[in-house]
Amino acid sequence: MTLIRSWVDTANDPSCPFPLNNLPYGVFSTSGTQPRCGVAIGDKVLDVAAMEKAGLLRLADTPLLASAVWNPLMDAGAVIWDKLRSQLMGHLAQGADTQDQVEPYQHPLSGVTMHMPFAVTEYTDFYAGRNHAQNVGSIFRGNDNALPVNWLHIPIGYNGRASSVVVSGTGVRRPWGQLKSPDQEAPVFQPCRRFDLELEMGAIVGKPSTGPVTVAEADDMIFGYVLLNDWSARDIQAWEYVPLGPFQAKATATTISPWIVTKAALAPFRATTPEREKPLLAYLEEPRPMLYNIDLRVELAPQGGTATEIARTNYTQMYYSAAQQLAHHTTSGCPMRVGDLLGSGTISGTTKDSRGSMLELSWSGKEPITLDGGETRSFLEDGDTLTLKGTCHGDGYSIGFGDCSGRILPALTDPYAR
């Protein structure tokens, strides 16, 4: 697919993350105004809530965009999703006859504050990256027992905590927690010492279900994708996770990008999952390509320092697609709802510089990495800013998600001081 030209000049720059091909959905505010639905185009955000109010967008009998979250639009169904995209295309295309009417609804992206783009109903995180599972397994159980016996059959997942999902730019406070290193006799309650990031993609459920759904149906239920950083307290996790899985280690925060990139925008970048190492049960078979070719990068900037790219990989490294994960999620009859968020699991490539967590990059602290300024890192330090970036490279255009960024704030001195 090639660039679709817009009368918003900056949107036609091949390196701009927000061309007319993209049209990602976010929630923004300008100084002194309420958060509302907006769409990024070039270096602008379009106030689509106001456009709908003015009759420039006609979607349904009741307003869908006069909201501080995109859930009402998602809830309206896929026909309305298409309607919005097509009306936006019509208004923003080069030569559109409504250009004069639409222009006043633009705000410079540089001057807006971004908010959570949707209300997270429930949050599930998976463990579906082949290289990540192999790396983590090797670190903890040795190379021979690295992969759990069910891993090649099930997209392993666990329920996370929706209340902890925050938008890019939110500070992330180093957590306290109960932990015990193998050499300690008894556990202690102290600030986390092995705080980590996890490079993931998040898929957003836009259509509910009440019983098991096929992989094809699951793909249709997905509204769009965000970048996702599942902050992880490795020392808390190590002590708590047997037998019922991670709990407080993953509950401090999960950061998502400010922009939801829709399935329609990503369509030209569809890619297949890697070859199966063992045949999947029929209910998990992928009837068409459901991963996406998204170039992913992680940058780490120490306090007051410049950013170093510490990892670069691609979403196609996943063994299971979000549609496969969602289909598995419904096998028990588990109802899925609009606004459910599915984390892909950490995305790591095969090389050392493509690993999506500090745990892997520093091999559990045994091989600290060196940043451009000379500092080294095993895990994250207070003041570090972590930024995930995602890009689809089209023919003469790019698709981006906006930075997914968070800065580590020091642990509270006394978490119970009031």
Added chain:
Amino acid sequence: MTLIRSWVDTANDPSCPFPLNNLPYGVFSTSGTQPRCGVAIGDKVLDVAAMEKAGLLRLADTPLLASAVWNPLMDAGAVIWDKLRSQLMGHLAQGADTQDQVEPYQHPLSGVTMHMPFAVTEYTDFYAGRNHAQNVGSIFRGNDNALPVNWLHIPIGYNGRASSVVVSGTGVRRPWGQLKSPDQEAPVFQPCRRFDLELEMGAIVGKPSTGPVTVAEADDMIFGYVLLNDWSARDIQAWEYVPLGPFQAKATATTISPWIVTKAALAPFRATTPEREKPLLAYLEEPRPMLYNIDLRVELAPQGGTATEIARTNYTQMYYSAAQQLAHHTTSGCPMRVGDLLGSGTISGTTKDSRGSMLELSWSGKEPITLDGGETRSFLEDGDTLTLKGTCHGDGYSIGFGDCSGRILPALTDPYAR
């Protein structure tokens, strides 16, 4: 505490679960009307939504009970919780001068339909019963390694699926799932064969938090308690739960009782947790009694047959209270919200007839139990109705939750047929 007498005669019967001392909160409808907030008293339900509208209950400037869920009342805070209870006491006490005004708002309990009493924001399930953990550990890992090494230090918990929580009376469909028995070479996708119940109490969070809270603060955050049955697919669980915990095995349904019994009603029954086997870290120490003396029973009625009591135990068998669980839940900074539901974990006593799951009662199928009619059970069969009952025995009065009941519906023949 003794019975507080009401002009609703049936509420004064010592065996009635809904005396004036109780005043539990539910959501009901009568034929052709919308679900709304109600309070049980004797053999009646009081339409408190209508009473508030009529000015008989004065709580806040805006209506709190004109809702199909109790969340707005919870959200209003503990001062309003007390206000409602005290106004209801005033209206319903023997000799109340508003008796004539209140009488028209009564509906016979026998003629109403009960609905979910609150919207479940997020659902967490714990594993905090000492005997249950010992039993399950012995079954799967042998007596010597029964208790995980962290168990006496952490109220072990995992996030469950809020969308799957249903009210008593809802049919529970036997799930399909991916499973593999040790003698099978590859996993299969089939209906669950080891479907189970779990006898639990549920605690409802009524006050939000944004950082770590103490156990005392956590106790103050709890609005009330329900009976809870965490239906569990043991064969699915066995195959999926390593390394990230139960997922689809616990996502089919969790049934709660129709009535929320408030902390105020339970206050006379407060009890301490058992003696610690190892000292707890300070953040988990219980400053006052936070368990409750609640007699718990499980009944199983086969299709067309009569009910057999298969287990009887008490909530005081828990090693950790809901307040301790909630305090631990916030250590990472995990935000808690109004409507969060915490399952206690399965409650089992020390004797064979006090075990809160079929897994334990039949010792993983090795010792099937015999029902009164002569049938045997290792796990649950289609058509079985499981009922949890909870009672606090006061001085001349009882406190109940209403039955927490669910019937097993057969698995779908083809879960993907449309």
